[in-house]
Amino acid sequence: MISYEEAISTVLEHTRVIDTERVFINQALGRVLAEDVLSDTDKPPFDNSAMDGYAVRHEDIKLASEENPVKLKVVGELSAGEDKSIVVEKGTAVVIFTGAPIPQGADTVIPFEMVQKEGDHILIKHPLKAWSNIRKKGEEVKQGELLIKKGTHIRPYEVGIMASVNKVLVSVYRKPKVAILVTGDEIKDVGEIIEKPTQIRSSNSYVLISQVIRSGGEPHYLGIVKDDQEEITRALAHLKDYDVFITTGGVSMGGKDYVQYLVRECGVDVKFHKVRIKPAKPVLFGTYGERGLFFGLPGNPVSCSMAFDLIVHPALLKMSGRSDYAHKTFKAILKEDFSRKDAERREFVRSYVWFEEDKAYCSYSPKTQSHMLTSYIDMNAYMVVYEGIKEIKKDSLVDVILFP
Numbered sequence: 001m002i003s004y005e006e007a008i009s010t011v012l013e014h015t016r017v018i019d020t021e022r023v024f025i026n027q028a029l030g031r032v033l034a035e036d037v038l039s040d041t042d043k044p045p046f047d048n049s050a051m052d053g054y055a056v057r058h059e060d061i062k063l064a065s066e067e068n069p070v071k072l073k074v075v076g077e078l079s080a081g082e083d084k085s086i087v088v089e090k091g092t093a094v095v096i097f098t099g100a101p102i103p104q105g106a107d108t109v110i111p112f113e114m115v116q117k118e119g120d121h122i123l124i125k126h127p128l129k130a131w132s133n134i135r136k137k138g139e140e141v142k143q144g145e146l147l148i149k150k151g152t153h154i155r156p157y158e159v160g161i162m163a164s165v166n167k168v169l170v171s172v173y174r175k176p177k178v179a180i181l182v183t184g185d186e187i188k189d190v191g192e193i194i195e196k197p198t199q200i201r202s203s204n205s206y207v208l209i210s211q212v213i214r215s216g217g218e219p220h221y222l223g224i225v226k227d228d229q230e231e232i233t234r235a236l237a238h239l240k241d242y243d244v245f246i247t248t249g250g251v252s253m254g255g256k257d258y259v260q261y262l263v264r265e266c267g268v269d270v271k272f273h274k275v276r277i278k279p280a281k282p283v284l285f286g287t288y289g290e291r292g293l294f295f296g297l298p299g300n301p302v303s304c305s306m307a308f309d310l311i312v313h314p315a316l317l318k319m320s321g322r323s324d325y326a327h328k329t330f331k332a333i334l335k336e337d338f339s340r341k342d343a344e345r346r347e348f349v350r351s352y353v354w355f356e357e358d359k360a361y362c363s364y365s366p367k368t369q370s371h372m373l374t375s376y377i378d379m380n381a382y383m384v385v386y387e388g389i390k391e392i393k394k395d396s397l398v399d400v401i402l403f404p
């Protein structure tokens with residue numbers, strides 16, 4: 001059985017970045033940038049005021065004091081957006097509002113609250129440094145500078161930055177089309193009548209649909225098929241219509257666990273089946289066609305969702321062009337003792353991580369088994385219990401991975 005590291009590196013090694021498309025910036029949120037975005041101008045494009053106040057010459061006010069206030073004549077007014085030409089001559093000041101261009105001759109802005117008004121004059125009793133309260137042309141960004149790198153996950157801030165450089169149509173990676181096929185004789189979809197007490201509602205369908213959306217994919221729910229070779233084969237015939245194909249159930253040792261055999265017959269080149277992790281040990285991975293990725297996830301609800309988070313999610317991010325696809329592990333202080341009987345597999349325990357002062361703490365769900373989907377409630381991370389570790393004492397440092 002391979003390790004988690006071997007599994008994830010095999011998956012990522014076979015993950016190809018998808019093609020691109022162009023969208024309007026108001027559709028770009030959550031997508032991945034497929035081009036570098038450069039600045040079309042200097043930012044700010046011209047010297048302008050950071051405050052409402054008076055534009056003055058530093059030379060005039062540099063010796064101002066309580067005892068020897070400087071008196072300047074107010075000769076005009078400039079609002080944001082105005083481009084009238086006013087010159088600040090020696091001994092004069094111009095009323096200026098935030099964002100307005102700095103008039104010729106001025107090199108300092110004094111906020112209103114720092115001066116005393118006397119008719120059409122102002123009194124200044126404190127000196128300011130030259131260029132105070134002035135936002136200089138190009139101080140943030142130079143024309144042609146790289147603003148947002150290809151591979152960046154677009155958040156509202158990046159949308160705004162693109163708008164600020166008039167980037168209306170933007171090249172993004174296409175969302176991977178992800179098929180979700182649920183298998184199991186006992187599985188019933190939401191809304192279906194439960195005829196026997198042994199039937200189970202398909203939570204996996206809806207966890208997976210949601211996870212695919214959260215990972216930037218486009219889910220295509222193919223519904224539930226029975227543990228029937230013909231039904232499964234018929235569904236797998238559509239493999240090539242999708243960039244990624246996910247099944248749940250039927251990958252373990254049961255007499256009706258057909259998925260693992262049928263995928264091979266349907267053209268999937270299986271790269272691994274079974275990983276030394278708990279839960280989700282029987283996870284299966286293979287490739288098909290040009291870039292197709294096949295994931296056979298176990299039926300147990302936690303095994304299914306955890307295998308998605310830790311194995312499928314990084315692959316979907318990489319396929320969608322993201323540069324930050326690897327998940328990040330960090331340290332937290334365990335708040336209570338942890339123990340387990342079998343230390344053969346690496347275990348990912350649903351946990352809650354929080355920050356207090358400058359430290360991260362971790363507390364784990366008492367529900368550790370793979371059929372207990374409610375073990376996710378109130379939790380936000382997986383605590384990693386490595387192979388060979390049976391006990392972890394309270395106050396020890398543990399590795400944690402935040403949920404995507």
Ligand SMILES: Nc1nc2c(c(=O)[nH]1)N[C@H]1C(S)=C(S)[C@@H](COP(=O)(O)OP(=O)(O)OC[C@H]3O[C@@H](n4cnc5c(N)ncnc54)[C@H](O)[C@@H]3O)O[C@H]1N2
Binds near residue numbers: 254257371
């Ligand atoms: N002899 C062995 N038996 C099992 C082993 C093993 O190594 N040797 N592995 C166990 C592990 S670990 C897992 S995980 C499961 C995975 O089995 P399958 O992937 O074949 O899943 P199923 O048997 O079809 O279902 C398992 C369990 O999950 C429930 N289920 C299935 N689909 C859904 C769904 N869509 N929504 C909610 N719940 C679902 C199903 O009713 C079963 O209870 O195998 C162990 N066995």
Ligand code: MOO
Binds near residue numbers: 282298
């Ligand atoms: O791996 Mo299974 O997922 O332990 O229950």
